[in-house]
Amino acid sequence: MSLLRCILSLILYTLNTLVWFVPIFIFGLIKLLPITPLQKACSWLAKECASFWVAGNNLTQNMLSPFKLNVEGLTDLKRQDWYLVIANHQSWVDILVMQRVLHRQIPFLNFFLKKELLYVPFLGLAWWALDFPFMTRTSKSQLKKNPKLKGKDVETTRKACEKFKAMPVSIVNFVEGTRYTPQKHQRQNSPFKHLLKPKAGGIAFVMQAMGEQLSKVVNVTIHYPDGIPTFVDFVSGRVKQIDVHVDVLPVSENLIGDYSNDNDFRVRFQAELNQLWNQKDEQLQRLRS
Secondary structure (H helix, E strand, C coil), rough: CCCHHHHHHHHHHHHHHHHHHHHHHHHHCCCCCCCHHHHHHHHHHHCCCCCHHHHHHHHHHHHHCCCCEEEECCCCCCCCCCCEEEEECCCHHHHHHHHHHHHCCCEEEEEEHHHHHCCCCCCHHHHCCCCEEEECCHHHCCCCHHHHHHHHHHHHHHHHHHCCCCCCEEEEEEECCCCCCCHHHHHHCCCCCCCCCCCCCCHEEEEEHHHHCCCCEEEEEEECCCCCCCCCHHHHHCEECCCEEEEEECCHHHHHHCCCHHHHHHHHHHHHHHHHHHHHHHHHHHHHH
């Protein structure tokens, strides 16, 4: 039965993606025309199509891989506002869970993606049409060889946020920068029990570019009682329960500043983020209990 569920789920996910990819990509092409009202209308239409795509995926889950979803704290949210969404990251399933929990609660979720994901068949072009920012990860060795690469991601973030100002959006950032594994946790010598160390730069740059426009910060904590699943586990119906806790936080003016050049602000921002991550760690401990 697990194998049958997996095959049928993958078929339905693929068909749903293909159906909605076509109009999303067409609207993305039309947006290339330098006509601002047309670009704005096409952005809205593309995101509406993407919302129907999420609804289709949710329907597939209900039919073929149902699970018990426990959600706490999902209040005081509007589709007409701007949000920064932060979350712990354990599996690709996290994205499906967040889309399901926040679907039609806030504007469509926009993720910062690795540049390599642009080449994923169909999805890469759909993400491009939906204005997902594609980031290039620059290692320390690359920076040593080519110092001009420093600040490139900051510039990418700034340009993306300029687009986001035109209409309500939810900007998602997995603050840990990568998926949690026990090996990574040990390698980092992380001070948290259930989390990797948070990386402040990404959300600091978003706050700097859009802080005054952001309505709230949506802090999402995801817990899998039966262990962290793979995507195959999920579509095969092996995931029986998922717990999600949502904290809707105000945007503090103290967290808006020049993270790159103001050392005092950088230290203060990192301290605030570490405190928030301590609270998330405690929340995960409570959910595990």
